[in-house]
Amino acid sequence: MDKAQTCQYLTDHGVAYEMTEHAAVYNMEELDALALPYPEDDAKNLFVRDDKKRHYYLITVRGDKRVDLKAFRKKHGLRNLSFASADDLMAIMGLTPGSVSPLGILNDEERRVQVYLDAACAGKRIGVHPNDNTATVWIQTEDLIRVLKEHGNPVILTEI
Numbered sequence: 001m002d003k004a005q006t007c008q009y010l011t012d013h014g015v016a017y018e019m020t021e022h023a024a025v026y027n028m029e030e031l032d033a034l035a036l037p038y039p040e041d042d043a044k045n046l047f048v049r050d051d052k053k054r055h056y057y058l059i060t061v062r063g064d065k066r067v068d069l070k071a072f073r074k075k076h077g078l079r080n081l082s083f084a085s086a087d088d089l090m091a092i093m094g095l096t097p098g099s100v101s102p103l104g105i106l107n108d109e110e111r112r113v114q115v116y117l118d119a120a121c122a123g124k125r126i127g128v129h130p131n132d133n134t135a136t137v138w139i140q141t142e143d144l145i146r147v148l149k150e151h152g153n154p155v156i157l158t159e160i
Contacts, residue, residue, distance in 0.1 A: 001094070003132035006103050010130075010139070013147055017139040020127075024134050026098035028063050031136075038138055039063075042127045045100040047089055047113075050079035056092060057081070060102050060128075061118040061160050072160060076116070094131070101129040102144055103137075111152045117145065118160040 001009060010017050018037075025031045028044055036042065042063035049056050055078070059067055069081045089095050092112055093104035105113055126144060127136045148155045 001103075001106050001131055003130045003135055006106065006130040006132075007137070009106060010137070010147070013150070015139055015143045015147060017137045017143075019130065019135055019137050021135045024098070026133065031063065036127070036136060038125060038127055041125045041138060042136070043102070043121070045102065045128070047084045047093070047100050048081045049084040049088065050081060052079060053088075055079070056084060056088070056113045057116060058100070058102060058105065058113050059116045059118075059160065060121070060126075062120055065118065065120070065160070067160060072116075076156075076158070096133075099129050099131060099133040101131055102148060103128055103131050105148050105153045106151055107131070108151075108153060113153055115148055115153055115155040116160065117141070117155060117157050119157050120159070122157055 020036055022034050043060050044063045046059040073081050086097050094107035095104045121141045124141055125138050126141045127138050130137045145155050
């Protein structure tokens with residue numbers, strides 16, 4: 001799904017959202033330079049895989065939070081983790097680097113990606129790309145979780 005299809009999907013599934021169009025961004029530093037309406041709600045998304053390339057995970061946290069992959073792996077009983085390649089990102093979620101988003105899960109037809117969402121995001125608004133890094137959609141975290149679970153991907157709310 002592209003940006004328009006993703007927004008239509010949200011509408012069709014009863015998800016209220018607000019969208020902010022902006023220049024393309026490829027990392028959190030570039031996003032921080034923009035004048036967004038809710039910068040405290042920006043999310044950072046890490047697309048990672050295990051060392052056997054059998055399991056893929058999307059880790060979503062607040063934009064200002066650092067993720068220690070080694071500690072994360074140990075806490076969740078996972079194999080060694082590293083960032084997935086741009087080819088894997090395109091093949092599995094139909095996204096390019098800089099556009100990684102939980103909404104990319106909607107492109108995961110094989111339901112291969114397990115989502116880990118930081119518990120600090122619960123009960124709040126979250127800003128994520130609509131599968132395009134030229135916009136941010138602001139939605140309630142519970143709506144995001146519901147849409148991803150309805151799609152069939154596991155979503156684990158945990159402290160990261």
